[in-house]
Amino acid sequence: MNDTTTSRGARWLRALSGADTRGTCVQYADAPLDGETARFITVAPDPANRFPRARDNVVGLEQGWRLAQAVREAIAEDAASGKQRRPIIAIVDVKSQAYGYREEMLGIHLACASAVDAYASARLAGHPVVALIVGPAMSGAFLAHGYQANRIVALDAPGTMVHAMGKEAAARVTRRSVEDLDALGETIVPMSYSMASFAKLGLLDELIEGIDADAPSDAQIARVRNVLAQKAREARDDRSGLAHRLQGESARRTRAASIEVRKRLAQQWDAS
Amino acid sequence: MSSPNHAAPGALLRESFIELSARERAAAVLDAGTFRELLGPFDRLESPWLPLQGIVCQADDGAVIARGTIDGQPAVVAAIESAFQGGSIGEVSGSKIAASLELALADCERGKIVRPVILFETGGVRLQEANLGLAVIAEIQAAIVALRAHVPVVGVIAGMVGCFGGMSLAAALCSTLVMTKQGRLGMNGPEVIEQEAGIEELDSSDRRAVWQLIGGEQRTRTGFADALVEDAVDDVRAAVRASFAQGVPHTHRTEAVEATLAKLAQIDPTSVTPETMRAVFAATPLNLRGEQA
Numbered sequence: 348m349n350d351t352t353t354s355r356g357a358r359w360l361r362a363l364s365g366a367d368t369r370g371t372c373v374q375y376a377d378a379p380l381d382g383e384t385a386r387f388i389t390v391a392p393d394p395a396n397r398f399p400r401a402r403d404n405v406v407g408l409e410q411g412w413r414l415a416q417a418v419r420e421a422i423a424e425d426a427a428s429g430k431q432r433r434p435i436i437a438i439v440d441v442k443s444q445a446y447g448y449r450e451e452m453l454g455i456h457l458a459c460a461s462a463v464d465a466y467a468s469a470r471l472a473g474h475p476v477v478a479l480i481v482g483p484a485m486s487g488a489f490l491a492h493g494y495q496a497n498r499i500v501a502l503d504a505p506g507t508m509v510h511a512m513g514k515e516a517a518a519r520v521t522r523r524s525v526e527d528l529d530a531l532g533e534t535i536v537p538m539s540y541s542m543a544s545f546a547k548l549g550l551l552d553e554l555i556e557g558i559d560a561d562a563p564s565d566a567q568i569a570r571v572r573n574v575l576a577q578k579a580r581e582a583r584d585d586r587s588g589l590a591h592r593l594q595g596e597s598a599r600r601t602r603a604a605s606i607e608v609r610k611r612l613a614q615q616w617d618a619s
Numbered sequence: 620m621s622s623p624n625h626a627a628p629g630a631l632l633r634e635s636f637i638e639l640s641a642r643e644r645a646a647a648v649l650d651a652g653t654f655r656e657l658l659g660p661f662d663r664l665e666s667p668w669l670p671l672q673g674i675v676c677q678a679d680d681g682a683v684i685a686r687g688t689i690d691g692q693p694a695v696v697a698a699i700e701s702a703f704q705g706g707s708i709g710e711v712s713g714s715k716i717a718a719s720l721e722l723a724l725a726d727c728e729r730g731k732i733v734r735p736v737i738l739f740e741t742g743g744v745r746l747q748e749a750n751l752g753l754a755v756i757a758e759i760q761a762a763i764v765a766l767r768a769h770v771p772v773v774g775v776i777a778g779m780v781g782c783f784g785g786m787s788l789a790a791a792l793c794s795t796l797v798m799t800k801q802g803r804l805g806m807n808g809p810e811v812i813e814q815e816a817g818i819e820e821l822d823s824s825d826r827r828a829v830w831q832l833i834g835g836e837q838r839t840r841t842g843f844a845d846a847l848v849e850d851a852v853d854d855v856r857a858a859v860r861a862s863f864a865q866g867v868p869h870t871h872r873t874e875a876v877e878a879t880l881a882k883l884a885q886i887d888p889t890s891v892t893p894e895t896m897r898a899v900f901a902a903t904p905l906n907l908r909g910e911q912a
Binding site (some may be wrong): 360397398399400408409412413416417419435444447448449450453454455456457458460461463464465467468469470471481486487489490491494495509510511512516517520521528531534537538539542545548550573582588589592602603604605607608609611612613615616619 | 662664745755758805807812821886888896
């Protein structure tokens with residue numbers, strides 16, 4: 348747990364599933380969760396990756412397709428065995444998608460979409476899919492790894508954040524200072540980088556407090572595991588898919604427009 | 620770049636698709652006279668977030684949803700208006716697209732097939748609505764994956780904005796993608812690449828290099844899109860109809876995991892160019908994808 352070359356995502360993967368992990372830039376393992384087997388998956392730094400712009404904990408070409416492979420392997424195995432569909436836990440610690448010339452050329456959009464497809468297909472097939480945010484959950488990388496989950500939980504710790512664009516880049520593009528951006532996030536909830544604001548949007552199912560994200564104690568790991576087990580159980584009984592995100596009290600307050608669009612579009616759908 | 624009206628004799632007489640507004644594009648894709656807009660400007664469902672930042676809203680939030688028919692079959696078209704905020708996806712515009720796909724899915728699940736078409740013209744998330752833009756894009760993606768099990772989901776990238784950011788993933792999830800030469804499809808826009816990785820990685824002002832990399836012709840030749848059409852209403856209409864006639868593909872592009880990993884393994888990242896990658900990512904236009912038997 349003290350390996351400084353490893354990442355939060357990789358450390359949480361080992362904390363939750365043990366040392367017997369597979370893969371390099373995408374690492375995963377099957378391990379017990381609440382009396383059944385769950386698949387835990389994370390994206391990890393890969394200093395030797397042959398694509399130089401995808402050596403950090405970012406989602407590049409290989410990461411996208413390997414995520415899809417790890418998820419689809421679990422779907423196929425459970426479909427073949429006829430056993431209960433195992434929970435899939437996405438441990439999220441992704442700075443961004445990989446930005447590069449080769450990445451665009453070789454279809455990083457498709458690589459990320461393959462991961463989206465795999466997670467969405469797992470959810471549709473009846474796998475409870477839970478995202479555990481332990482670090483940054485940024486932009487296209489979060490779309491590929493976590494955002495298709497039935498339930499999303501996060502550690503309430505420094506370094507966890509969700510956003511559509513990194514702070515420095517967002518400041519440059521919108522011609523604001525980072526300080527201005529933070530101030531704006533306090534009044535305009537979707538602009539904020541904080542997990543508390545993300546929760547206000549109805550998108551977070553639980554903010555797990557009092558956890559040391561970098562060096563968790565055994566008791567803290569056990570608490571996180573309990574939350575994951577509980578969310579996986581909830582997800583198994585809930586076939587509403589992503590509509591779940593619009594059903595809570597927070598969403599009724601902050602996503603009123605999303606709800607209104609759906610209501611009125613349904614009224615107008617069939618010609619009268 | 621060639622001009623929009625090059626090539627075939629008589630091209631000058633043909634109506635450009637690129638020059639149409641989102642509303643006109645939606646009408647052009649549907650059977651003549653069947654266009655019926657849902658949540659139109661008079662419904663005044665606008666962004667709740669832009670006025671808080673001193674930005675003037677548009678009454679349709681830049682997304683046009685229309686019902687009608689395609690070859691006589693019930694259809695829904697979601698068209699993004701690039702003239703408003705660069706076609707960026709906000710809470711309302713994105714929810715309109717997601718909700719239209721969700722309603723099409725509900726009909727399909729009841730055995731009533733609705734043909735869905737998405738006309739992409741977007742830079743991705745609207746930064747003023749940041750996290751909600753990202754959230755609704757995840758919802759659009761979820762709806763495409765669920766819906767395409769029942770009916771092809773057909774995407775069109777005509778240009779000139781192109782399709783970027785999280786919406787490029789949505790485009791990749793479509794059963795069939797129709798592009799013009801002027802259309803561009805990429806996750807990170809050229810300016811973003813230059814900013815994040817440096818001008819030696821990509822000079823975003825080099826238009827020829829950009830189109831060679833992510834333009835419609837290259838994307839179609841390498842299997843990332845299925846049909847390359849002229850910038851002409853008739854050609855776009857025909858390609859959309861051909862896509863539905865073909866039915867749901869046996870394997871969607873995003874499902875071809877092993878085949879694509881095998882292709883990537885053949886690529887040498889130090890030397891690959893848009894030209895040399897064609898040998899590995901070879902595709903026959905009009906949807907005969909290399910990886911399928």
